[in-house]
Amino acid sequence: MSAVVVEDVRQAGVERKARRHVEQGVGRGVERHLVLVPTGRDAVLARRAGGRAADAERVCGAAPTMRLTRFGRLVRTVLVAGVIAVLGVGLAGQLASASGDARTITVHAGQTLSGIAVRELPELSVTDGVVELQVANGLSTSQIHAGQQLVIPAH
Structure with a gap:
């Protein structure tokens, strides 16, 4: 699990004064970037790794999980709903016939x-x-x- 935060990244050769000016809304030299910050269990594991990037990736798992697209989520939802509907109809039929034969x-x-x-x-x-x-x-x-x-x- 991670969170996206905005972080100021200083370009090479820019002094501290430039950073202060950017924070006040004046000057250049500092760019804003979105970075992933581990949260939850991943944050604890990254902290135990001592902040070393290679160790943190090894501990937290460097391989990203596969994500479904919007269409993939739609297909999955429709399939699950279909299975539930078929099971519901079958169960209703079984309950109706289980009440005894007329x-x-x-x-x-x-x-x-x-x-x-x-x-x-x-x-x-x-x-x-x-x-x-x-x-x-x-x-x-x-x-x-x-x-x-x-x-x-x-x-």
Whole structure:
């Protein structure tokens, strides 16, 4: 990790007086340069190296890290978002099917929706069972007829 700072670099042969004038805004002979200054852990390692440039580069790691361009960051972001979306859709599908498999029955003559609810969904009250059957089958009333196929939701 490093920070960029502005540093005055004196040209060869320029006296101290010229530097003072530049600081006051008068004169020439001092140029401003941007330099990288180690911060954080790198600063501690550079300090331990005793300020020697060669040792500091060896300790801090002279090889610069690879940087992604703006397009590279965009591609990486899109790929990560795509993977997350695919995993989310797959997980949602697994959760939907993990709730149990619905089964289908055929209504016989004389059967009622409430009778089927009592027999097929014993863990629910009769009214809750009828409502579950109506929702699962898209029924607006409790009227059913013989031969009709009903989906029994899993609980």
